[in-house]
Amino acid sequence: MKKLMKGIGNWLDNFKETSVIGLDIGEDTIKLTEVDTGRGRIVLKGLSIVETPRGGVEDGKLKAPKMVAEILNPVFEENNFSTKQVTTAISGEEVITRAIEIPNIPKEELGEAVKWEASAQIPIPIEELILDYEILGRGEDGSYNILIIAVKKKLIDNYLKLFELLKLQGVAIEIEPIAIARTVGKLYETDTIGVIDMGTKTTDISILHKDQLLFTRTVGIGGIDITHDVADSFELRLEEAEEYKKENNLFEEGFTSLVLRSLTTDIYRSLDYFQVKNKGVDIKKIILTGGGSKLLGLDKHLSNEFGVNVEKLDLSNRLTSNLRSEEDLLQLAPFLGVSIGLALREEGIV
Numbered sequence: 001m002k003k004l005m006k007g008i009g010n011w012l013d014n015f016k017e018t019s020v021i022g023l024d025i026g027e028d029t030i031k032l033t034e035v036d037t038g039r040g041r042i043v044l045k046g047l048s049i050v051e052t053p054r055g056g057v058e059d060g061k062l063k064a065p066k067m068v069a070e071i072l073n074p075v076f077e078e079n080n081f082s083t084k085q086v087t088t089a090i091s092g093e094e095v096i097t098r099a100i101e102i103p104n105i106p107k108e109e110l111g112e113a114v115k116w117e118a119s120a121q122i123p124i125p126i127e128e129l130i131l132d133y134e135i136l137g138r139g140e141d142g143s144y145n146i147l148i149i150a151v152k153k154k155l156i157d158n159y160l161k162l163f164e165l166l167k168l169q170g171v172a173i174e175i176e177p178i179a180i181a182r183t184v185g186k187l188y189e190t191d192t193i194g195v196i197d198m199g200t201k202t203t204d205i206s207i208l209h210k211d212q213l214l215f216t217r218t219v220g221i222g223g224i225d226i227t228h229d230v231a232d233s234f235e236l237r238l239e240e241a242e243e244y245k246k247e248n249n250l251f252e253e254g255f256t257s258l259v260l261r262s263l264t265t266d267i268y269r270s271l272d273y274f275q276v277k278n279k280g281v282d283i284k285k286i287i288l289t290g291g292g293s294k295l296l297g298l299d300k301h302l303s304n305e306f307g308v309n310v311e312k313l314d315l316s317n318r319l320t321s322n323l324r325s326e327e328d329l330l331q332l333a334p335f336l337g338v339s340i341g342l343a344l345r346e347e348g349i350v
């Protein structure tokens with residue numbers, strides 16, 4: 001897993017100091033953290049959460065770096081962080097992954113073979129992509145099972161612009177599922193874990209096996225769709241629906257939500273697809289994260305539907321900080337998985 005996106009990582013190859021800020025630019029809020037780690041513990045040295053300016057981010061993509069820089073400038077002026085180095089992530093939705101098989105060739109030739117396969121399988125000119133790959137395993141005949149990861153180069157321009165405006169030193173740009181995988185991998189020992197990160201407009205479903213990201217898929221349903229659904233069903237204004245959603249267990253309300261139904265089906269399909277392709281690898285646990293994971297009863301609902309242990313990302317006793325009260329930290333923890341994973345990158349720097 002550590003090697004994933006090294007293409008992008010090395011591309012910005014500036015890594016010198018030890019600490020790095022994890023910058024997660026979400027559709028709803030922007031989260032920044034700086035961490036220290038001990039055994040299975042994470043100490044937050046720096047933390048800021050600010051609302052994303054309207055139009056700053058669109059469909060998971062940083063659209064207006066200037067607007068976002070204006071909002072973030074005061075955060076850095078207040079000296080909340082001890083470093084100028086930063087790692088950020090792009091939405092899983094923007095990443096193209098392909099699982100392929102390559103025959104037994106010398107390892108040095110894999111890079112070329114991956115390029116060739118990528119140009120055959122991805123309908124975007126290869127010069128416009130940043131490519132990386134991960135060897136997932138090898139067949140008895142020595143063939144390679146490979147996960148190709150590709151991102152459009154152009155997508156990265158706005159992030160570089162943002163770094164420049166904020167006078168930050170960009171260390172790496174990753175994808176969100178990899179960042180979250182690092183946080184979950186640090187805190188849980190379970191062999192195979194499913195991670196569901198429910199944000200504002202999308203939900204990322206990922207599967208990790210022994211610290212390696214094996215699978216990731218983005219579903220175009222997020223917290224905002226649930227709010228709209230509640231607003232329509234109960235004839236509420238959007239702000240009222242947002243409150244209602246946060247305060248009530250929608251699964252106990254006798255409220256039949258089409259949105260929740262299709263989200264559940266989409267997650268199930270992804271898990272099922274993974275299980276069919278990876279017989280013998282059993283998903284032992286599913287971790288919920290992102291703001292949507294706070295939805296009351298979601299863990300129980302998914303657990304009943306899938307027959308697997310589903311729990312919220314549990315940071316109690318694992319995340320400490322003298323910046324906020326313990327209770328505040330627990331409230332905030334579901335939002336911080338990606339940002340903390342990015343800040344943890346120093347340990348796994350390639």
Ligand SMILES: Nc1ncnc2c1ncn2[C@@H]1O[C@H](COP(=O)(O)OP(=O)(O)OP(=O)(O)O)[C@@H](O)[C@H]1O
Nearest residue numbers: 026027028029199200201223224290291292294295
């Ligand atoms: N207590 C709560 N119960 C249910 N949903 C909540 C709660 N608190 C926040 N949310 C929802 O979480 C979502 C925001 O989550 P998050 O901050 O993880 O998204 P984001 O990272 O900004 O967005 P994205 O990852 O899609 O770019 C919103 O849709 C919000 O309504």
Ligand SMILES: [Mg+2]
Nearest residue numbers: 026199290338
């Ligand atoms: Mg997010």
